[in-house]
Amino acid sequence: MTHKYTNALIDETSPYLLQHAHNPVNWEAWHPEVLARAKDENKPILISIGYAACHWCHVMEDECFEDDEVAKLMNENFINIKIDREERPDVDQIYMDALQMMTGNGGWPLNIIALPDGRPFWGATYLPKEDWLKSLNQLTKLFKENPDKIIEYASDLERGIQSINLVENKTDASQYTLEEINHSVENWSSYFDTYLGGYKSAPKFMMPNNLDFLLHYATSQDDKEVLEYVNTTLTRMAYGGVFDQVGGGFSRYSVDTKWHVPHFEKMLYDNGQLISLYSKAYAATKNPLYKTITEKTIAFAQEELSDKSSGYYSSLDADSLNEAGELQEGAYYVWSKEELIRLLKSDFEIFKDYFNINSYGEWEENYVLIRDKPDFEIAEKHEVSIDELNEKITNSLSILKETRQDRTKPRLDDKILTSWNGLMLKGLVDAYRYLQNDNYLKLALNNASFIEQEMIRSSGGLYRNHKNGQSNINGFLEDYASTIEAFIGLYEVTFDMKWLNHAKELTDYALTHFNDDISGMLFFTSDEDESLIRRTLETNDNVVSGSNSIMANNLLKLHKVFSNEGYGKRAHQMLKNIQVNFTENGQSFSNWMHLALFENLNFYEIAVVGDDYKNIGKEILSHYIPNSILVGSQKEGDIDLLKSRYNEGETLVYVCIEGTCKLPVTSASQAINQL
Template sequence: MNKSISILSVLLLLLNGCAEKKEEMTHKYTNALIEETSPYLIQHAHNPVNWEAWHPEVLERAQKENKLLLISIGYAACHWCHVMEEECFEDEEVAKVMNESFINIKIDREERPDVDQIYMDAIQMMTGNGGWPLNILALPDGRPFWGATYLPKDNWVKSLNQLTRLYTEDPNKIIAYAADLERGIQSINLVENKEDANNFSLDQLREAVEKWSTYFDTFLGGYKRAPKFMMPNNLDFLLHYATSQDDKRVLEYINTTLTRMAYGGIYDQVGGGFSRYSVDTKWHVPHFEKMLYDNGQLISLYAKAYAITKNPLYKKVVEETIAFVQEELSDENGGYYSSLDADSLNESGELEEGAFYVWTREELEQLLGSDFEIFKDYYNINSYGEWEENYVLIRDKSDKEISEKHHISIAVLNEKLNESLEILKEERNNRPKPRLDDKILTSWNGLMLKGLTDAYRYLQDDNYLKLALKNASFIEKEMMKNSGALFRNHKNDKSNINGFLEDYASTIEGFIALYEVTFDLKWLDHSKKLTDYALKHFNDEASGMLFFTSDEDDTLIRRTLETNDNVVSASNSIIANNLLKLHKVFSKEGYGARAHQMLKNIQDNFVENGQSYANWMHLVLYENLNFYEIAVVGDDYKKLGKTILSNYIPNSVIVGSEKEGNIELLKSRYNEGETLVYVCIEGTCKLPVNSAEEALNQL
């Protein structure tokens, strides 16, 4: 992009901003969403549709007026949500149809995943697939009877008119269908309490991985399909499995996947950080939105992989991804924002997906000058890297191959590439940036906290610990209540919405990890307090699992039991792993028995559908192999603990103190003048040693 075009783009953006400010005073329409804090909901506050947010009083009014609900669910970074808004919800003719026949409710799925889960299940039962925008028609009491994702204007209006007419002429038909659908929504949410089930064995686990591996793309990584999602929890479990079982074939697949992802366009080669997924099989063209939950998990995954392989590419990915999150998604108080949009303004001043990230050959030649030839070979400015007459940077060769072709050293190659990427980043920063969703979600911050603690643990960079502590302090100050409960959401200096199980699960996981790298009991105490609150207020006595919503929340069509690991692990699987770790420290609380029972309830799914239960399967390894409690006591406990922690030991929990501590594992362990390491299994310890090397040998 040349300078004159860059300046023109900035002027367009500024003019657009001025126009927006002027518009604020003269909007033709303003609806109830203007009172909300969600950036996604506020985007719709000036639609002619009489949108309202999901509030109890709105639902009560629908029943009093006996008016159908039109529920539309999306999120700020959703491209097709923006398209449907422009084509339908900003259209006065469409709005007239919607306002006359329905109470119209807009929902940010990231604020209200509890509502989203129910209606997503409903549309998948009705149509066999789902996605966002998710549009549902429901009876006044909230029971759904029709759903669709994106529809163009004509199809949307036609569908609404037909269904309104049907409800007017034959309401019993729709009521009967809604009742049947409600029963279906309830039935797919059942989990049986399998107290008599046998423990899942290592042989069964190997069978599950073997069946799962038939889907592996061993050449390009990921799975043999497009689009390709990164699925960090899948790779995290497989890393644990491959190292514990010395399975070199699975480890090679993981390394192939991690390398191809880092080489691909799904990874922002200029600015760091990952997009949500690639639309193709080679990780080339992403859906350009960048989500905090992906990047938090991938920081953790690449840090662990670095600990095992010492591959400098993995370290680079961790460093650049953290730098991206700090630059684009960090709040000054220590919290992290949710996402960057896929869309940004193009040179014509119109929103276009990927406009911020792609390049023309002419731009690159002009900007990079004599270094273009090397850059061209490295990042495939050719038919392999082309996309819709632009280029999305993608690698497919090692540094060694490129350096040999151009007869330069790897050091010189990297110096030239770094200079080129700096030029591109500076140029790109002159472009209009993607829109930011600046709400702060507790669960996603928990995932980022875990990523930062793992980055510190395995890369040993003290800056990452500082970032982790700042983020944890933000959660502690802004998202935790004195009762032990959590808020879900923070925006404009206010926290609101009761936390869901995923908020507790990922925060507890992050706090446990933070305790292990600091030995500050505060974080362990917070973990226990949050766990005890969750077990009390989310408990399902019938199944032994935990509901997604608290017993202090309003009742919906059902209280969901989330058990399938998706792009983010299921809240129940994270909780079960947390319980197992906490059991090793607080052995008298019954946490271990609870985790064991939760695993038995779910394990029948593992062989046939391993990838959807990846995070659960860590527990199989924990229960069938030794799980170590490591206690470090003495003056140098932090230094010695840090050395031990730099090694990948997933089947362990580590505690430490300068002298004898309150934790059972630390009692009667102090020996004046020495720093000792105790390696224990269920409280029974081997002889103490005074070096990290000796302790690791005992493992």
């Protein structure tokens, strides 16, 4: 296919950047030589940030960046840089903070105008063509006629960007207490939607780390109300259109309060975390729905996001071609009533009640499948057994899935990101741990081997990105954090020291190259990368937990195994630096609050030594025990917890706290009782 225009993005690997490679805009990627040219030519930089699955990014491309008039204005007056936010979250974080300071809002596409040195002075998200042209003309005139005013504003904004990123090293802070944790959850609970789950607002995001902590809190404190809220949320999410009832897997969020109509893009980071969450919830409650959702989500990831290398792709787009050949959000996933009647025939009546082919499930003259009743209610109404109902629903969904294969699939972002693969690896590890399905361990080991072989650099650090057989971009702290967390979990289910050693080596590398001497926290970028206008300290837990909170939890667990390395002291100080935020804003620091619980309650080191260590370890792991780490070996092990523990002819289990152990027992059930 021939194209009228081709720009410098044609040499990139990011699917998002390649989508813009034939725009008439002279786009370039974020490279030092491009930034240097902006200074040499004294041109402002137009920075446009998005990602492949972003609906409004596509709309703005169609309306603005493919337009010759717009391109002429941009090319004559700006150095134009396109950024895939998933490849370069370090750049995205800074300019998103700038946009929110300037406008009070954020989102993508994120469009920034900056001085030649990269300091921003204007920003907006999606703008239609006429508004975009008007803004660029005004900014061009201002830059040429009154540059001092722009420089003054950019300097003030730079100071603001720096100041919101400061973390104080609070050496005199006392430990956050259990009473304070209870108060934080009480404040937090005022936002709970106890009927539909999630929070009392729309759109609704799944927020796996929020639910993960609340599950931990509810089970440790025997808080039945919080546990009921978690179960309500998990059930409503699983029943909703935000979960793809036909093909499995979760979309990013729902636009309404009942989890019905999603923004249809599917992201690896959501699905990896939700596999972990539903696996843990199954272990804690034995609700079979949670097991089913875990299984279907893994099946989706294998079918749609798995590369032959055993790495996992980043996302599926929200948009796909409809019957008219036009890109339309959700076209791949929705159904007309007439189509369902034709396909399902005599089973349509049951299916209609099960998935609300009525006003409750209707959306823009089509239907997004949503449940609102448990199986037994539908079975009673139609006078069938639960088994018969499940058989009919399973058969109907199979028919729809087969039919859907003939539709044009959403576009795939096939870059492989280390941090998101770490989240998926952790999901597979937890699914194996709690569902005891050996195939999930096989998938986990394959993915871990991919990370080991393709994403660990010869220097001992990590790459960020993998595409077309090549790995590039130095890893960010989130890449280290999620990979270390997954490797610790993989060690627990295999007892293979290779994974624990990898976790320790990556931790030591991160502590060396990401360290902030002033705050005691870890920077998002390493000291090996080019300088930006700020080295970010990522502390808040958002849809994905913040990289510092994951690292702090990793450090605590590694301390339990490598007690002489100072990891525990570092984790404790990081927690003290952040805990001032917990009482009034627990939901934004939920992954940190695991640490607060660990410090207030017992955290157990469990060691299994003897010939039957794998079987006993596997049985222990099937229980939901978030406040523990498990180590094991057949005889003497290489770590302190496994030394002088072997007794020939027996398999012994030691339950310890900070290396001090109770009397050894000989079965998993006895060990569980000691907890």
